[in-house]
Amino acid sequence: MIEITDLRKSFDSNDVLRGIDITIHDGETVAIIGESGCGKSVLLKHIIGLMHPDSGTVTVDGISIPDAKEEVLYALRRRIGFLFQSAALFDSMTVYENVVLGLWEAGERDEDKLREIATEKLGLVGLRGILDSKPSSLSGGMKKRVGLARALAMQPQYMFYDEPTTGLDPVTSDQIDFLILSLTERLSTTNLIVTHDLFTVNRIAKRVIYLNKGLIFFDGTPQELMQSSDRQVMQFVERFVR
Numbered sequence: 001m002i003e004i005t006d007l008r009k010s011f012d013s014n015d016v017l018r019g020i021d022i023t024i025h026d027g028e029t030v031a032i033i034g035e036s037g038c039g040k041s042v043l044l045k046h047i048i049g050l051m052h053p054d055s056g057t058v059t060v061d062g063i064s065i066p067d068a069k070e071e072v073l074y075a076l077r078r079r080i081g082f083l084f085q086s087a088a089l090f091d092s093m094t095v096y097e098n099v100v101l102g103l104w105e106a107g108e109r110d111e112d113k114l115r116e117i118a119t120e121k122l123g124l125v126g127l128r129g130i131l132d133s134k135p136s137s138l139s140g141g142m143k144k145r146v147g148l149a150r151a152l153a154m155q156p157q158y159m160f161y162d163e164p165t166t167g168l169d170p171v172t173s174d175q176i177d178f179l180i181l182s183l184t185e186r187l188s189t190t191n192l193i194v195t196h197d198l199f200t201v202n203r204i205a206k207r208v209i210y211l212n213k214g215l216i217f218f219d220g221t222p223q224e225l226m227q228s229s230d231r232q233v234m235q236f237v238e239r240f241v242r
């Protein structure tokens with residue numbers, strides 16, 4: 001469970017988060033939406049302890065993130081799978097090496113076991129026969145899938161997706177959406193999806209939080225969002241229907 005209370009963060013005179021309260025229960029799939037630059041990634045970074053708040057609290061499974069020691073954060077992050085906007089693969093390594101990197105870092109050295117896990121996780125994201133390929137030979141959508149397989153290899157309890165479809169063509173975006181949807185149904189992870197793609201929201205999330213001007217402007221179901229009579233919410237919805 002993730003609990004965020006009165007979270008505030010400014011960069012000089014830029015007040016990015018101005019008092020955010022969110023509780024995310026285990027098993028939920030929550031989308032966080034808002035204009036580019038509104039603080040979605042900054043919020044994610046506070047949850048994983050990559051940024052320190054000016055004030056307010058963030059706890060994950062009862063651990064206070066701003067107060068946690070580096071080794072506690074490290075252990076917690078191993079339970080969180082990330083899919084960053086850029087798939088962040090290492091071009092010098094093969095797909096196989098990229099997928100098992102976290103396991104290798106955690107001390108797993110059994111090559112047969114590692115290859116088996118890589119094959120299984122790549123299968124989950126619909127990729128086969130590319131273990132020994134280099135990321136540079138893959139399309140953008142395939143790189144995203146490899147990044148996803150790498151996150152899944154750690155058997156995460158949480159999955160955080162930061163703009164999973166940004167920069168992909170519509171067909172590939174649809175494929176990634178459906179993949180995330182099938183994974184959220186199949187794995188019992190708690191999922192946070194940062195996006196500005198309302199198609200993604202409608203397909204995947206049961207709950208959507210709209211960040212605007214450093215505050216939570218809306219927290220409800222995607223259906224309620226689409227039917228909102230709030231003028232600012234309506235303007236956002238109109239602008240971001242692709």
Ligand SMILES: Nc1ncnc2c1ncn2[C@@H]1O[C@H](COP(=O)(O)OP(=O)(O)O)[C@@H](O)[C@H]1O
Pocket residue numbers: 011014016034035036037038039040041042043
């Ligand atoms: N490390 C940083 N130092 C200064 N400003 C930052 C930093 N990270 C983010 N910001 C600013 O915070 C705001 C929110 O950024 P971000 O969370 O990345 O937006 P988005 O909603 O597009 O993910 C932006 O104005 C950005 O310039």
Ligand SMILES: [Mg+2]
Pocket residue numbers: 040041042162163
């Ligand atoms: Mg961002």
